[in-house]
Amino acid sequence: xxxxxxxxxxxxxxxxxxVTLRCSPKSGHDTVSWYQQAxxxxxxxxxxxxxxxERQRGNFPDxxxxxxxxxxxxxxxxxxxLLGDSALYLCASVTSGQSTDTQYFGPGTRLxxx
Amino acid sequence: xxxxxxxxxxxxxxxxxxxILNCDYTNSMFDYFLWYKKYPAEGPTFLISISSxxxxxxxxRFTVFLNKxxxxxxxHIVPSQPGDSAVxxxxxxxxxxDMRFGAGTRLxxxx
Numbered sequence: 001x002x003x004x005x006x007x008x009x010x011x012x013x014x015x016x017x018x019v020t021l022r023c024s025p026k027s028g029h030d031t032v033s034w035y036q037q038a039x040x041x042x043x044x045x046x047x048x049x050x051x052x053x054e055r056q057r058g059n060f061p062d063x064x065x066x067x068x069x070x071x072x073x074x075x076x077x078x079x080x081x082l083l084g085d086s087a088l089y090l091c092a093s094v095t096s097g098q099s100t101d102t103q104y105f106g107p108g109t110r111l112x113x114x
Numbered sequence: 115x116x117x118x119x120x121x122x123x124x125x126x127x128x129x130x131x132x133x134i135l136n137c138d139y140t141n142s143m144f145d146y147f148l149w150y151k152k153y154p155a156e157g158p159t160f161l162i163s164i165s166s167x168x169x170x171x172x173x174x175r176f177t178v179f180l181n182k183x184x185x186x187x188x189x190h191i192v193p194s195q196p197g198d199s200a201v202x203x204x205x206x207x208x209x210x211x212d213m214r215f216g217a218g219t220r221l222x223x224x225x
Binding site: 004040041044045090099101104107108 | 118120123146148150155156157158159205207212213214215216
């Protein structure tokens with residue numbers, strides 16, 4: 001079992017560009033959440049996807065959007081990148097209805113915006 | 115709004131001694147609290163949790179204490195081992211939703 005995988009590992013973009021990050025959940029999991037972890041901070045919840053729909057959303061602008069595919073994998077898209085979007089983006093997966101104890105995190109994608 | 119706070123960015127303890135990591139929260143609606151451990155280049159991994167109906171939960175060397183009146187929880191690791199060196203995040207949620215994390219405490223256990 002590969003656990004939660006994310007790609008790419010690192011990414012460098014310039015201000016104003018758009019980026020897409022990808023996540024494959026742990027086998028058997030159907031719910032995917034995305035978090036942003038800025039340097040020196042804890043992860044901040046962006047949104048959660050279940051059954052290909054956004055189920056919950058944190059306090060992030062609509063420049064942040066996502067998608068979930070029928071195989072439960074997910075993408076995070078960020079438009080009009082700002083310097084402040086530089087962070088580690090974490091994906092986490094869980095089976096719907098299960099406790100957050102059982103949520104698994106991926107290793108993250110490190111995004112640098114220049 | 116930072117609803118979960120870990121005020122100590124770092125902690126250093128000697129191997130074999132007790133490590134105590136602290137966390138404070140402001141939202142009285144939080145009903146579930148978790149501790150995660152994070153090694154470099156890896157995602158956070160779940161360590162231990164506690165429901166708001168309890169005041170203590172123990173799992174091997176790890177014990178979490180919850181003081182609801184003070185809106186404070188702590189993680190005790192005893193005895194501490196060098197392999198425990200990592201960043202520890204406190205997190206809280208309401209009804210399993212919208213988990214909020216603290217900024218983390220970097221624990222270093224010296225041999």
